[in-house]
Amino acid sequence: xxxxxxxxxxxxxxxxxxxxxxxxxxxxxxxxxxxxxxxxxxxxxxxxxxxxxxxxxxxxxxxxxxxxxxxxxxxxxxxxxxxxxxxxxxxxxxxxxxxxxxxxxxxxxxxxxxxxxxxxxxxxxxxxxxxxxxxxxxxxxxxxxxxxxxxxxxxxxxxxxxxxxxxxxxxxxxxxxxxxxxxxxxxxxxxxxxxxxxxxxxxxxxxxxxxxxxxxxxxxxxxxxxxxxxxxxxxxxxxxxxxxxxxxxxxxxxxxxxxxxxxxxxxxxxxxxxxxxxxxxxxxxxxxxxxxxxxxxxxxxxxxxxxxxxxxxxxxxxxxxxxxxxxxxxxxxxxxxxxxxxxxxxxxxxxxxxxxxxxxxxxxxxxxxxxxxxxxxxxxxxxxxxxxxxxxxxxxxxxxxxxxxxxxxxxxxxxxxxxxxxxxxxxxxxxxxxxxxxxxxxxxxxxxxxxxxxxxxxxxxxxxxxxxxxxxxxxxxxxxxxxxxxxxxxxxxxxxxxxxxxxxxxxxxxxxxxxxxxxxxxxxxxxxxxxxxxxxxxxxxxxxxxxxxxxxxxxxxxxxxxxxxxxxxxxxxxxxxxxxxxxxxxxxxxxxxxxxxxxxxxxxxxxxxxxxxxxxxxxxxxxxxxxxxxxxxxxxxxxxxxxxxxxxxxxxxxxxxxxxxxxxxxxxxxxxxxxxxxxxxxxxxxxxxxxxxxxxxxxxxxxxxxxxxxxxxxxxxxxxxxxxxxxxxxxxxxxxxxxxxxxxxxxxxxxxxxxxxxxxxxxxxxxxxxxxxxxxxxxxxxxxxxxxxxxxxxxxxxxxxxx
Numbered sequence: 001x002x003x004x005x006x007x008x009x010x011x012x013x014x015x016x017x018x019x020x021x022x023x024x025x026x027x028x029x030x031x032x033x034x035x036x037x038x039x040x041x042x043x044x045x046x047x048x049x050x051x052x053x054x055x056x057x058x059x060x061x062x063x064x065x066x067x068x069x070x071x072x073x074x075x076x077x078x079x080x081x082x083x084x085x086x087x088x089x090x091x092x093x094x095x096x097x098x099x100x101x102x103x104x105x106x107x108x109x110x111x112x113x114x115x116x117x118x119x120x121x122x123x124x125x126x127x128x129x130x131x132x133x134x135x136x137x138x139x140x141x142x143x144x145x146x147x148x149x150x151x152x153x154x155x156x157x158x159x160x161x162x163x164x165x166x167x168x169x170x171x172x173x174x175x176x177x178x179x180x181x182x183x184x185x186x187x188x189x190x191x192x193x194x195x196x197x198x199x200x201x202x203x204x205x206x207x208x209x210x211x212x213x214x215x216x217x218x219x220x221x222x223x224x225x226x227x228x229x230x231x232x233x234x235x236x237x238x239x240x241x242x243x244x245x246x247x248x249x250x251x252x253x254x255x256x257x258x259x260x261x262x263x264x265x266x267x268x269x270x271x272x273x274x275x276x277x278x279x280x281x282x283x284x285x286x287x288x289x290x291x292x293x294x295x296x297x298x299x300x301x302x303x304x305x306x307x308x309x310x311x312x313x314x315x316x317x318x319x320x321x322x323x324x325x326x327x328x329x330x331x332x333x334x335x336x337x338x339x340x341x342x343x344x345x346x347x348x349x350x351x352x353x354x355x356x357x358x359x360x361x362x363x364x365x366x367x368x369x370x371x372x373x374x375x376x377x378x379x380x381x382x383x384x385x386x387x388x389x390x391x392x393x394x395x396x397x398x399x400x401x402x403x404x405x406x407x408x409x410x411x412x413x414x415x416x417x418x419x420x421x422x423x424x425x426x427x428x429x430x431x432x433x434x435x436x437x438x439x440x441x442x443x444x445x446x447x448x449x450x451x452x453x454x455x456x457x458x459x460x461x462x463x464x465x466x467x468x469x470x471x472x473x474x475x476x477x478x479x480x481x482x483x484x485x486x487x488x489x490x491x492x493x494x495x496x497x498x499x500x501x502x503x504x505x506x507x508x509x510x511x512x513x514x515x516x517x518x519x520x521x522x523x524x525x526x527x528x529x530x531x532x533x534x535x536x537x538x539x540x541x542x543x544x545x546x547x548x549x550x551x552x553x554x555x556x557x558x559x560x561x562x563x564x565x566x567x568x569x570x571x572x573x574x575x576x577x578x579x580x581x582x583x584x585x586x587x588x589x590x591x592x593x594x595x596x597x598x599x600x601x602x603x604x605x606x607x608x609x610x611x612x613x614x615x616x617x618x619x620x621x622x623x624x625x626x627x628x629x630x631x632x633x634x635x636x637x638x639x640x641x642x643x644x645x646x647x648x649x650x651x652x653x654x655x656x657x658x659x660x661x662x663x664x665x666x667x668x669x670x671x672x673x674x675x676x677x678x679x680x681x682x683x684x685x686x687x688x689x690x691x692x693x694x695x696x697x698x699x700x701x702x703x704x705x706x707x708x709x710x711x712x713x714x715x716x717x718x719x720x721x722x723x724x725x726x727x728x729x730x731x732x733x734x735x736x737x738x739x740x741x742x743x744x745x746x747x748x749x750x751x752x753x754x755x756x757x758x759x760x761x762x763x764x765x766x767x768x769x770x771x772x773x774x775x776x777x778x779x780x781x782x783x784x785x786x787x788x789x790x791x792x793x794x795x796x797x798x799x800x801x802x803x
Contacts, residue, residue: 002056005031005067007048008097009041010104014789017095019051023066031067034075034082036104038068044114047071049100051082077103078388080423087419093779093788093795094409102409103384105352105361114174116151116163118142123171137162141172190215190240191224193250202248211239219249273312276453277305281312283451287427288316288392295418295428297398297443299435300453301462301691302662303626306431307337308457310394311344313429318348318374322391322426326377327413329400330619332589335601336626337396338377345375352378352385380405380413383420390426393417398430398439399655401648401800410796414439433662434655434693437700441711456666463633463664463671465689469680480580481573486634486674487580493632494584494613498669500632502577502616503660504570504640513540513551517560522552528759534571545761573636574616581614589617619656621663628667635660638677638685645756646802647709650684654696657688708748710798714775717796718768718787720752725764731792732766735785739770742781747772769802 003024022039024031032053039048081103088099118141127135137159151159166172192199203216214233243249287294300306314324328334331353341349350364350373367373369386376385380403395414403413421428443450468483493500513522513533522531524542531540541548554561570590577586589603607615608627615621641652665671677685687696705712722728732752740749748771755765772778787793
């Protein structure tokens with residue numbers, strides 16, 4: 001009986017939002033829903049995801065192409081994972097393939113390429129009179145198979161045109177190839193294939209073959225040798241092959257688990273739960289043990305021991321034979337929580353985030369699928385871990401906006417976790433000292449069960465916060481970015497041999513560069529933003545398209561030498577600290593210093609070990625870290641995010657202030673915090689200084705209710721983009737008009753209006769904002785207009801950033 005499969009092809013094309021039908025060859029008859037396969041598609045080999053298999057109609061399906069191969073030994077997707085992918089596609093208006101590739105490490109199981117080979121036909125006549133490049137390209141292809149990338153790297157971009165000519169004249173053939181992007185890595189070991197007596201006898205009769213003698217003697221002594229042993233013994237591959245051929249030694253392969261966190265466990269004692277923690281666990285654990293879906297909002301102040309609750313809940317899930325997914329908002333926070341979990345669960349923990357290699361993520365995925373690990377910790381992509389039977393999802397710092405993906409599919413990790421848990425019958429713990437307004441509102445309305453931990457674990461008080469009005473600093477003639485109270489706090493802290501964290505939500509040295517003669521601001525030529533000066537390298541850099549250019553000595557507009565640097569970045573603060581506190585050891589942590597693999601962990605480990613006095617950084621230093629010697633925190637500018645054109649600006653400010661302040665005083669010694677601001681009277685600053693979430697929530701909720709923002713309505717942001725500004729605006733206006741005609745009266749269509757950053761990488765951007773209480777009607781209107789298929793429109797459902 002012939003079979004056919006419905007396959008979604010894993011290619012980034014918005015119009016490929018339907019499945020394709022392929023024949024299932026007899027030798028692949030085991031393939032079913034959830035398998036990843038290799039299929040022919042448009043002259044190439046592509047990865048496909050099988051969603052159904054059925055009987056073929058002999059007449060109707062005779063001309064179908066066949067599946068070429070299976071990528072894995074079994075199904076990659078469970079039924080629950082397929083259901084979640086279908087929901088993501090429907091809710092966030094992306095293609096099914098886009099949703100399904102989220103579950104694949106590296107986003108693709110194969111890497112396709114076209115290989116060019118010489119056909120063997122005579123080429124002399126064709127090459128006569130051609131430019132020298134044609135002969136060189138043909139000679140290279142004749143010497144062996146080449147890809148276009150190899151040829152353009154070896155010669156120049158003109159190789160592409162030459163290849164097309166060679167293919168057209170039949171002198172070169174192009175063939176599509178595909179290889180797996182990740183596979184199991186093996187390590188080879190050698191052992192004796194004969195008994196000890198036979199090996200000893202052979203060794204005694206060796207004459208002149210010293211390398212063979214060294215290898216046999218070492219095997220007789222140690223039993224098994226690895227690659228590093230052969231290198232130490234100076235034994236070449238030819239030696240091992242000779243002894244294998246003689247039947248004296250045998251090679252065996254073992255799978256290698258790639259894990260950068262292999263040594264993370266500290267073996268630290270796990271403290272007994274506090275009374276508050278026990279009360280929370282009494283409410284939480286029954287849901288875990290009963291294998292029922294229930295979501296909890298764990299609202300605990302900074303230092304209340306939320307991680308300990310996560311660990312105890314994870315232990316209950318593992319005792320029930322189910323898996324655990326633990327999510328953190330920043331890669332910088334991974335190391336600390338991994339250490340805590342590995343101290344309790346050892347090798348049962350794997351880690352997954354984007355700074356790890358595809359191979360490491362693949363190994364983590366394989367361990368989860370095989371059941372050799374049961375707990376995965378990582379940033380937002382870990383929510384797609386292939387756990388066959390999840391029993392618990394933990395979302396630490398659930399309020400963080402980094403849980404929202406800013407590129408298609410624009411999913412929110414919290415909502416994906418809730419959907420996976422609902423299908424699996426699992427518990428969800430949303431932990432935060434400053435819950436998102438929508439999450440807290442949902443908890444008050446009964447969607448989540450609200451659990452509270454209002455006290456710190458050791459009973460220590462929350463740090464005292466001093467708000468410094470920077471307007472008064474200016475009046476007093478103090479123009480330093482570090483106020484007098486903050487300087488005093490830092491001096492006292494360093495003198496006591498304690499540690500401090502300084503938070504500034506802006507990297508670089510200066511935020512813009514200006515000519516004082518003509519007023520020219522150095523701007524990016526491709527984006528509608530000013531360039532940021534970075535002292536390291538003396539360069540100007542665009543933080544959107546990453547374009548980089550040397551800092552000018554003279555104004556490019558008028559030739560003046562009066563160039564001035566305005567604003568403050570982390571590099572500039574670092575320079576001022578060196579001048580104010582020359583004895584202090586300062587380490588900076590921002591995107592410029594954490595580009596390398598494991599860079600976050602190296603910096604934090606060095607700081608926690610006491611090798612630095614002050615940790616200076618952007619928002620990655622403001623949350624989650626539990627370093628006992630930190631008694632002081634300084635917030636350089638609380639206004640950085642306060643007046644952004646975003647309705648969540650006050651919420652962002654309150655969260656950052658509260659989280660940053662919470663890093664102080666967690667080791668017994670009292671903590672002190674200095675918050676510098678030009679808006680000390682703002683309710684977000686006032687509530688943050690008092691650690692008063694309830695006051696902030698009530699004030700913010702009143703503003704949201706009056707203006708019709710979430711949680712009182714849902715938002716969808718459309719971004720119309722194009723290289724031609726006039727055309728993009730016309731398209732945006734036509735789209736907004738079509739939506740107004742289709743959407744019900746209770747839905748508001750705002751715009752189009754230019755995005756706050758109106759141009760990025762030479763692409764003009766216009767926003768249309770939809771406020772609605774009927775998301776189903778809005779989604780239906782988008783589909784009726786075909787907006788989800790258009791490449792010039794980005795759809796962001798439930799955006800966390802309306803800029």
